Amino acid sequence: MQDSLYWADQAAQRIIREKGDKKSYTVAAGITPSGTVHIGNFREIITVDIVARALRSLGKKVRFLYSWDDYDVLRKVPVNLPKQEVLQKHLRMPISQIPDVFGCHTSYAEHHEKMLEESLPPVGISPEFISQTRRYRACAYAEGMRTALEETPAIMQILNKYRKEPLAEHWLPVSLYCERCGKDTVTITYPGSYTLSYTCTCGHHDAFDFRKKGIAKLKWRVDWPMRWEYEKVDFEPGGKDHSAYGGSRMTGEEIVQQVYRFSPPTYQLYEFIGIKGGEQFSSSAGVATTLQEVLGVYEPAVVRFLFAGSRPNTEFAISFDADVLKIYEDFDKCERIYYGKERLANKKEEEQNKRIYEMSVVEKPASSLPFQPGFRHLTTVLQAYQNDWKQVLAFYNLKKKGDIERLQARAACAWNWLQKYAPEEFRFTVQERADGSGISEKQRRALHQIAKLLATGITEERLYASFYEISKALGIQPQELFVAGYRVLLGKDRGPKLAPFILVVGRERVGRMFEKI
Numbered sequence: 337m338q339d340s341l342y343w344a345d346q347a348a349q350r351i352i353r354e355k356g357d358k359k360s361y362t363v364a365a366g367i368t369p370s371g372t373v374h375i376g377n378f379r380e381i382i383t384v385d386i387v388a389r390a391l392r393s394l395g396k397k398v399r400f401l402y403s404w405d406d407y408d409v410l411r412k413v414p415v416n417l418p419k420q421e422v423l424q425k426h427l428r429m430p431i432s433q434i435p436d437v438f439g440c441h442t443s444y445a446e447h448h449e450k451m452l453e454e455s456l457p458p459v460g461i462s463p464e465f466i467s468q469t470r471r472y473r474a475c476a477y478a479e480g481m482r483t484a485l486e487e488t489p490a491i492m493q494i495l496n497k498y499r500k501e502p503l504a505e506h507w508l509p510v511s512l513y514c515e516r517c518g519k520d521t522v523t524i525t526y527p528g529s530y531t532l533s534y535t536c537t538c539g540h541h542d543a544f545d546f547r548k549k550g551i552a553k554l555k556w557r558v559d560w561p562m563r564w565e566y567e568k569v570d571f572e573p574g575g576k577d578h579s580a581y582g583g584s585r586m587t588g589e590e591i592v593q594q595v596y597r598f599s600p601p602t603y604q605l606y607e608f609i610g611i612k613g614g615e616q617f618s619s620s621a622g623v624a625t626t627l628q629e630v631l632g633v634y635e636p637a638v639v640r641f642l643f644a645g646s647r648p649n650t651e652f653a654i655s656f657d658a659d660v661l662k663i664y665e666d667f668d669k670c671e672r673i674y675y676g677k678e679r680l681a682n683k684k685e686e687e688q689n690k691r692i693y694e695m696s697v698v699e700k701p702a703s704s705l706p707f708q709p710g711f712r713h714l715t716t717v718l719q720a721y722q723n724d725w726k727q728v729l730a731f732y733n734l735k736k737k738g739d740i741e742r743l744q745a746r747a748a749c750a751w752n753w754l755q756k757y758a759p760e761e762f763r764f765t766v767q768e769r770a771d772g773s774g775i776s777e778k779q780r781r782a783l784h785q786i787a788k789l790l791a792t793g794i795t796e797e798r799l800y801a802s803f804y805e806i807s808k809a810l811g812i813q814p815q816e817l818f819v820a821g822y823r824v825l826l827g828k829d830r831g832p833k834l835a836p837f838i839l840v841v842g843r844e845r846v847g848r849m850f851e852k853i
Contacts, residue, residue, distance in 0.1 A: 341684060342692070343648065344389065344644075344695065345390045346388040347387045347403065347602070347604055348387060348390035348391045348393075348396075350602055351391065351570055351571050353385075354602050355599075355602065359396065360396065360398070360399065361391055361399070361570040361656070362399045362401065362567055362568055362570050362571075363384050363388050363398060363399070363400050363569070363571040363572065364401040364402070364563075364564075364567065365381050365384045365388060365400075365551070366402055367403075367464075367672050368405040368406070368408045369404055369406055369431060369452075370408065370431055370448075371414035371417070372413070372414070372416065372624035373448055373451060373627075375611075375625050375626060375654060376608055376609050378452075378643075379606050379608075379609055379643060380453060380574075380575065380695060381461060381572055382459070382640065382644075383604060383648045384400060384463075384465075384573060384642045385400065385461045386643070386644055386695050387571060387604070388400050399464065400463040400464060401460075401463060401465045401466055403468055404449050404466065404467050405468050406432040406443075406467055407432060407468045407472045407553050408431060408468075408556075409428055409520050410426060410427055410430075410431045410434060411427070412427075413427070413430075414622065414693060419437040421803035422435065422437055423437060424443075425684075426521050427519075428519040428520050428521055429513065429518045429519050430445075430469065430513055430518075431443070432445040432469040433513075434516060442748070449465075449670075455626070455628045456627075456829060457625045458631060458698070459627070459640055460636065460640070460698035460699060475547050475549070475550045476566075477554070477566065478563070480554070480562040480563075480566055481510060481562075483512070483562075483595060483596065484554055484558050484595065485509065485510065487621040488508060488509055490595060490673060491509050491558060492507060494502070494587055494591055494594065495557060497582075498581070498582025499582075509554055509558040510524060510532065510552050510554055511524075511552070511553060512532065512539050512551050512553070513551050513552075514534070514536035514551075515542065515551060518537070519537075521536055521537040521538070522534040522535065522578070526550075527543070530545050530546055530547045531546075532544060532546055532552055535659075540613040544771070550718045551604055555586050556584060559740075561591040561596060561598075562596060564588070564598060564600060564601055568598075571604070572603070573606050574606070575605075575606055577607065578744045579603075585603065587628065589691075604648055605648065605834065606648035606649060606651055607648065607651045608651065609651065609655065610651075610653065611625050611653060611793065612653040612655040612657060613653075613657070613842075620651055632749065633656060633660060633722065633752060634749060635745055637698055640698070641663075641693075642654065644692050645692045645696075649688050656702055656753070657759060658758075658759055658762070660711070660753055660757070661711055664710075664711035665711070665712075667696070670692055670693050671708065673689040673690060673693070674689065674693040675704065675705040694772055699815075706738065706739070706742055707736070707742050709732065709746055711749075711750055713836070714746060714747060715750050715753070715754055715758070718750055718754065718816075719763070719764055719765065719766070720766055720837070720841050721749050722765075723751050723769050725744075728743075728747060729743070730749075761830060764826045765826070765827075766825055766826065766841055767824070767825060770849040770852040770853055772850075774823060775823060776812075776816075778812050779812065782806050782807065782810055782812065782817045783821065783824065783850040783853050784850060784853070785806050786803075787819075787848075787850035787851045788847075790838070790847040790850075791847055793845070796835050796836055796837075799838065800834075800835040803817055803818070803834065818834055820853075821850075823835070824850060825841065825846065825849065
């Protein structure tokens, strides 16, 4: 992959150049689970996963860390969550100490964490999860905290370079949670060594050794670079909010070098993504489409394809409308290119497609081209048989277990799309009884002729041609014939392509309906 133009291969080569040619590398990602972890947050996770794959393809071992910053404070209650009054009472407390308002996990943080953790294996991602609550409570970062406290003047100087208003004179790089009320509403002083003193607005005050009592934590702009050094992170991307001039990535690089004497991780900026026609994602505002919801419409490999096929620094929107059909077509084309069943004139583009496919599949690519049930056609078959799996399977007449599993997975996505998101024009129900109301005599005669042809076992191509021949012979426009067919079969003026649709519904069934008009 030395000369690869694929973005993740280039990132892997950059990591090796910047960090040295090592046997093993540490890559990292993380988030504060202060609300629903949405598909926008997933971009960071899959960016790291794809880069990790690129490193492994170069023969490197990779440790993939995912940090739950669940010792962060709850500052705002997301509007999409139940029991708002309960959450309001717990503002300014660490999110890992807040009860789960859904009543199914031990804490508010764990609820959101498990929602994501359980959705990652289907897309082939299995990082090492780290709870920052556990780390801080175990006093794991005591040395890093002391370093930051001793170097407070240097940290303030770095941060103040990018601030309109300088930090307060007695600012410290730590926050802590009062042992009486559990909130961070405290005033902190640092006498020196491993001691912190605090006074809380609830009236409680204390002094403690932070090597023995894990109630303090570093503030974000210091916490992030401290953990780079602690975990020896080689690569970690960041969103464009962190990547702005004077943002946490820029100050983090300076802090980790000047305070912790460690080279910052190789970086990759990633752009935000959205939902087509929707608002920008915001966990706190309750605008949060999850990975689970996206997997309801897109197969795991197609979800990966959406991200693998886009450079991280480019924006895109995930679609739930008719674009879903095109995305599946694009994925299937990419798959055919990988297996040499479709060629591109541009060889570099062909190699790019092959690499994208390798990064899209959940595990390793199969030895041969998998069965490809066209998504658009599948929506027609599913509706024609009212999602009866036995009839759908009989229509495709598959024998291989892998082909059946592929069909079943895609059928589940297609049916879910039809039920929840598909535009009305893609939805239909085959009529139980033939209804000829609103159909002219010539249209009726045309349908009768088609019924006779269907009894002969006519092919799809010949059936399609006969529509035009019959229309011409009867002196009507082909569109009039199509409308008549759709009205009888669907009770609508439009529908799927008529010739293949008739064969899906069944020659005998359609023939009987047309004969009765």
